[in-house]
Amino acid sequence: MPDPARTRMDALRLVRPELLEMLGYEPIEPVDVLAEELGIPADQIVKLDGNENPYGPSPRVKEALAKFDLYHIYPDPEQRRVRQALADYLGLDSEHIVVGNGSDELLELIACLFLSAGDVAVNCVPTFGMYAFVSEIRGAGVVEVPRREDFSLDMAAVQEAAREGAKVVFIASPNNPSGNTISAAELEAMLSTGVLVVVDEAYVEFSDRSFVDLVPQQDNLIVLRTFSKWAGLAGLRAGYGVFPKGVAGLMRKVKMPYNMNIAAQEAVLASLEDRETLQERVQAIVRERERLSNELASVPFLRGFASKANFILYRTQGIDAGELWRRLRQQGIFVRHFDTPGVEDCIRITVGKPEHTDRLLAALTEIGGSLAP
Ligand SMILES: Cc1ncc(COP(=O)(O)O)c(C=O)c1O
Structure with a gap:
């Protein structure tokens, strides 16, 4: 019989060392x-x-979840109905869309697809902690570009980091925790460096400018959205992203097949029907x-x-x-x-x-x- 204390220690020694420190x-x-x-x-x-969202989900979500009777069946791994409903909502082809267990999961999948040891991601701090977290889990380096006193972006520093070989720039717009947005000119300047720009629009419904419509014409832009904030579904975990089609296809290939559970899918459909x-x-x-x-x-x-x-x-x-x-x-x-x-x-x-x-x-x-x- 192996000594259990020794077995535990051995398992910890096998863990990637950078994760022990993280x-x-x-x-x-x-x-x-x-x-x-x-x-x-x-x-x-x-x-x-x-x-x-203090108002919670649409009442139609509760009705839809109470009526649904296929909880014992695995959901569609391609999430076709939800992706089509989102495509209609956004006026885009559903091939651009990937859904996830919250937009957090999509950040994780982006890191999985693009970042490994030796790669660098740019993080414009202070911002949402998940960008550094998902990058570090993949073993990538994170270059922190501090925002200015008013939390606007230091564009020269972001572009410099991109020119020096950073692969991905994460930008929340509106930014959490400062609440400010980026301008079209700033986004354009980042895209023109060729770096992959991930614009996280978790709060966009409370603002007045989305960049989602730019994705079909851009090879290096990803826009993430969520139902956690405007639609009151934080507890059900429902996020989505709009990607260049090739990237979306790869994201769907590497994701877990049933990553958005059926209750979240039904809730998204009911929310979109009760947009008003x-x-x-x-x-x-x-x-x-x-x-x-x-x-x-x-x-x-x-x-x-x-x-x-x-x-x-x-x-x-x-x-x-x-x-x-x-x-x-x-x-x-x-x-x-x-x-x-x-x-x-x-x-x-x-x-x-x-x-x-x-x-x-x-x-x-x-x-x-x-x-x-
Ligand atoms: C900027 C930003 N992005 C993403 C999320 C996470 O969203 P989700 O609930 O869809 O994982 C949050 C949550 O607070 C956030 O502040």
């Missing part, structure tokens, strides 16, 4: 865990830390974003950044951002605080329903009253 992705905690930690009922929690309701909710969130921004403009210890997404980033002054995060948390209000360079003194607030803004405003007024003048 920092993991830092996800947010679920509501029930937060409620238990604070000792308050889950329905009293104001959850403004995950950029989720979902778009009304998007409009409500955009209106609430403007209200939140106007109300918080008079909070002396917060300085906000203009946002085209369903969240707003605030730099704190006169109070430590971590301390503000803790004090809001004590009141059952969860926002996001980062300890990454460029945003250590910031909090990111997801736009909720009007009553969530009200609770936040009351808490901020109380905290403001306790600060030394």
Whole structure:
């Protein structure tokens, strides 16, 4: 009989060494865990830390999932109905489309297809942590190009990295956590270097400019989208990407056959059929974003950044951002605080329903009253 302790050690020695050292992705905690930690009922929690949709999915999603009766059958590995519905929605050929278990999975698949040890990806920080995470898992190097003070891109540095041989540039537009978008001219400048540009449009429905229509004419552009934000399906995991056709075909070849489960597929179809309701909710969130921004403009210890997404980033002054995060948390209000360079003194607030803004405003007024003048 082998000694079990020795067997465990041996297995760890076989792991790729770079993965042993790697920092993991830092996800947010679920509501029930937060409620238990604070000792308050889950329905009293104001959850403004995950950029989720406070209105939830379309009612048609619940009806469709209740009616569906083929849960015991494997879903279509080619996801033809969903891809065709997305193609109709976008006005594109379905051969451009790949769907995934959230857009996170598509990022992982992009890294699988394009990045291995010795390759380099460009990451314009601060940004969504998944780009560095998926690149590092594949053993690729990550060149960090810091954004400017206002979070706009340092285009000269991005182009320089591309000229020096980087393979892929990841860009979120709107960017998480800053909420700003890239311009058509900036995208054009990146594409012209020949690097593969992945534009992550997870929040595009709250903004006014998508680049999805450029994909069919561009060999080196990928646009990713998700149903997590505008359609309220974060828990079901439904993302999609628009790719040059050849790349899309390869992505579908290397993906797991049943990577989008049938409940997520049915939910996507029902959401697309109820676009009107979902778009009304998007409009409500955009209106609430403007209200939140106007109300918080008079909070002396917060300085906000203009946002085209369903969240707003605030730099704190006169109070430590971590301390503000803790004090809001004590009141059952969860926002996001980062300890990454460029945003250590910031909090990111997801736009909720009007009553969530009200609770936040009351808490901020109380905290403001306790600060030394
Ligand atoms: C910029 C960005 N891209 C992608 C995602 C993940 O989306 P999904 O839920 O489709 O995996 C997020 C989630 O917060 C995000 O902020």
